[in-house]
Amino acid sequence: MDDRLRETLSAMMDDEADELSVRRLLSHGSPDDVCQQWQRWQQVRDLMHDGRSPMEGIDVSAGVRAVLEGRTVDPVRKKREVHKTPVRWQWPAAAMAVGALFIGFGAGAGWEYIGVVPASSVAVSEPAGVPETDTTHEVALQGLDKEQWGYMNRYLLEHAQHNSVGAGQGSVGYARLVSANDSGH
């Protein structure tokens, strides 16, 4: 940077530089030189007026430039992200816990049983070549007599009561329903 440009920079310090000179200065090939010279003169001014040495001051110019050029992340934003990190994993964890509870409740409420009903209708409409053993349960359920239906109704009532009490503990009604079928009723 030649003396003429430095003189312009000095005039800029005093708010006495004209537009054209400033443009010429800023189009100088080495902006780092300009910035360093400017910084030293600002430091001298701080020292003269505030009695503050550069060591007590602060220099964020390099950091600002790095962020604006995308070479690094804004430190405050980074801190906020770090601060927010626990919140990020807390939500999925909470969702998983609720999901597990819900599934446990769902199992207890006999969702799988609901799945059996359409299966039976499918089984009824199956073609004749299907092995008989596959449709045994459904036939047995549909072919219950009055006494067996009464027993089944009582059983289902008990089962519902059991679920309402034990839903939170993840009781599995389906297994019991199967065992009830397996009992031959």
Added chain:
Amino acid sequence: MTQTNLMQASQLAVKTGKSGTPSMTSDKDQQLGKRSDSQTDSQLVRKVRNGDRAAFDLLVVKYQSRVASIISRYVYDSQEVMDLTQETFIKAYRAMERFRGDSAFYTWLYRIAVNTAKNYLESRSRRPQGSADVVDAENFDDGRQLRDLASPERLLHRDELQQALSQAIAGLPEELRSAFLLREYDGLSYEDIARILECPIGTVRSRIFRARDAVDRHIGPLLNES
């Protein structure tokens, strides 16, 4: 400086409400702060808007100490002050398109600094540790209102620098020293200095530059140590 010129300087200072005697504690600093918002800032802001990042670097260097000063009235941790100062400038750069120039650039910048500090404290659910508002910010032209965080080492370094500065100024040729001091301590314009020293404005400009250069060469090594 002749006796007549000194008298003229005093009269001019009286006219502008300032003392003619160089002083580290006078209200001349306030004038420096007010002066700084006009021409150079406007020029640099225009350049930044045209995509000149080097111009923004100059604004950062010019105002970083003062922005840090006002943030330090809210936040006491020096690392946090530094981070928030940096964030203030990043926000300012990104919002530069929205700066209409209704207020001075430094007033606008200080508003961003105050809001950045307040938002930071709110985000951490903390009450402001210090107190300052936008009105304070607008009147906050220099760093003398700062809390003094100087360590003994820094104080020693500050004394060393002050001494070197005094020596550098004392060692300047008389015509350079007069122009330089009238500018720095009395805050006079080049035109006023030219009238007092009875020389062309270009000469004043050159003398002030040479004075700055000489002082810089004298205390430059100490500044670099910082």
